[in-house]
Amino acid sequence: MGERDIRDGLRNARVAMEAELSRRAAIATFPGAAAAAALMWPHIDHLWTIGWVILMWAISAIRIPSAVLALRAAEADAVSESQRIMVAGGIAVASFGWGLGVAIGLTLDNPGATMIAVSVLLAISSVGIAYVMDRAMLMAFMVPLAIPPIALLLLRHEGQDVPMAICYLLYLIVFGNFAGRHHRWIADMLRLNIENRQLLERQARDAGRIRALVDELTVTNARLERSLHDAQAANDAKSRFLAQVSHELRTPLNAILGYSEIIRDQMFGSDAATFRRYSEQAGYIHQSGQMLKALIEDLLDVARIESGRTEVEIGRVDLSRAIEGALTAIRPQAAAKRQSLLVDLPPDLPPVAADHRALGQILNNLLGNAVKFTPEDGHITIAAHRTSGPGRQMVAITVTDDGIGIPPEAIDRVFEPFERGGNVIRRSIEGTGLGLAISRRLAEAMEGSVTIERQRRIGTAITLRLPVA
Numbered sequence: 001m002g003e004r005d006i007r008d009g010l011r012n013a014r015v016a017m018e019a020e021l022s023r024r025a026a027i028a029t030f031p032g033a034a035a036a037a038a039l040m041w042p043h044i045d046h047l048w049t050i051g052w053v054i055l056m057w058a059i060s061a062i063r064i065p066s067a068v069l070a071l072r073a074a075e076a077d078a079v080s081e082s083q084r085i086m087v088a089g090g091i092a093v094a095s096f097g098w099g100l101g102v103a104i105g106l107t108l109d110n111p112g113a114t115m116i117a118v119s120v121l122l123a124i125s126s127v128g129i130a131y132v133m134d135r136a137m138l139m140a141f142m143v144p145l146a147i148p149p150i151a152l153l154l155l156r157h158e159g160q161d162v163p164m165a166i167c168y169l170l171y172l173i174v175f176g177n178f179a180g181r182h183h184r185w186i187a188d189m190l191r192l193n194i195e196n197r198q199l200l201e202r203q204a205r206d207a208g209r210i211r212a213l214v215d216e217l218t219v220t221n222a223r224l225e226r227s228l229h230d231a232q233a234a235n236d237a238k239s240r241f242l243a244q245v246s247h248e249l250r251t252p253l254n255a256i257l258g259y260s261e262i263i264r265d266q267m268f269g270s271d272a273a274t275f276r277r278y279s280e281q282a283g284y285i286h287q288s289g290q291m292l293k294a295l296i297e298d299l300l301d302v303a304r305i306e307s308g309r310t311e312v313e314i315g316r317v318d319l320s321r322a323i324e325g326a327l328t329a330i331r332p333q334a335a336a337k338r339q340s341l342l343v344d345l346p347p348d349l350p351p352v353a354a355d356h357r358a359l360g361q362i363l364n365n366l367l368g369n370a371v372k373f374t375p376e377d378g379h380i381t382i383a384a385h386r387t388s389g390p391g392r393q394m395v396a397i398t399v400t401d402d403g404i405g406i407p408p409e410a411i412d413r414v415f416e417p418f419e420r421g422g423n424v425i426r427r428s429i430e431g432t433g434l435g436l437a438i439s440r441r442l443a444e445a446m447e448g449s450v451t452i453e454r455q456r457r458i459g460t461a462i463t464l465r466l467p468v469a
Contacts, residue, residue: 022063327367330371343383369462
C-alpha cells in the first residue's frame, strides 16, 4: 500500500468517527430539544417552541440513516464523496437549527432565558469542537451554529450584545485552534495505526509467501532425495548387473579357453585314441560357445527392451501350433532327464493377438525353466484356456512343474534380470537369469502379462496371458 491508500484510510477513519458522532448527536437531539423547549416554555411563544422542536426532530430523523450508511461504508473502506457530503450536510443543518434556537432564546428580555441559551450554545460548541475531526466538517459545524446568535447580537446592538458576540467569536477561534492541534495529533495517531496495520498485513503476506516457499523447498528436497535414492539404487543395480554379467561371461569363456588350450597343445598326446577325448572337449567348447551366444542374445534383448526399442508385430497367431513348436524344441532336454510333458489344450483354442517370434521366445523360456528346475522323472504340464481380462477376452497359458519351486518372498524378484528365485539350489543351476525378465517385458509389449503362483507343496505355475485375436 502507498500514500494514497493511507490517505483513503485516514478519510475513512475520520468519516467513521464523524458519522458516529452525527448518529449519537441526532439521537440525543430528541430528548435534548424537548428539554430545551421545556426550559424555554414559560418565556417564549408556544407555537415557536413546538415548531422548533419538530424541526430539530425532523433533521435528526434524516441524519440517523445517512450516518448509519456512512458508518457501514467506512467499515468496508468504501466511503464515497456523496456520503461524506451527506454527513457534513447533516451536521451543518443540525448546527444551524441549534443556533436558531439559541438566537430565539437570546431575543427574550429575561436573564434566565439568556443564561439557558448561552449555556446551550457553549455546550454544543464544546462537544462539536472536541469531536469533529475534519477541518471542513469543523467549519460545517461551527459556522452554521455561530451565524444566528452572532447575527442577532450584532444586528440588535443593545447593551452587552457586541461584547458577547466578540467573546463568542474569540471562544470559537481559540478553542478551534486547540481543536485543530488536537485533531492533528489524533490524525497522526490514526495514520500511524493505519501504517502499522498495513505493515502487519504486509508481514502476514510475506510470512505466507515464506511458508509457501518453505513448503515448496521441502517438497523439492523430498523429490531430490527420492531422485538421489533412485539414482543410487540404479547405480547399485548397474554394479550388480555388471558383476553378474562378468561372472556369466567368464564361465563359458574359461571353458572355451581351457579346452581349446588342451586341444592346441595336444596335452593327451597325438595318437588316435586321444582324438576321441579331443572331440569331447571340442563339444564342450561348442556347448560353452552356445551358452555364450545365448547370454549375449538375452543381454541384447534386455537392452532393447529397457531402452524402449522393442518392436513387436501383432498379428493372429495359432496358439496350438506355437505351443507345439516350443514343445518340439524342448522335448530332447526333457527326455534326457526322463521328464514327462503333459499337454492340456482345448480343441477350440482361439488364436491370440501376438508377435509370432516373441510368443515363441516366451514359450521357450517358460518350458526351458520348467525342464531346468524340475528334477529327473518329474512332470511338466502346459495348459491353456479362455478367460476374461480388463475389457477384452484373454487366453491363459500355464506351465506347471513339480520342481524345486520359488520361495514366496522371492516371487516378485524373479522378474528382475539375473534373479533365480532366491533359492540356493536354483542359483546352482546353470542359466542367465534373464528369461523371466525378458518374457514379462515381451508379454507387456503385446498387452499381456506373465505371473507366477507357487504350488501348495512343491513346484511352480507360471501363467502367460494374451488377448484373443
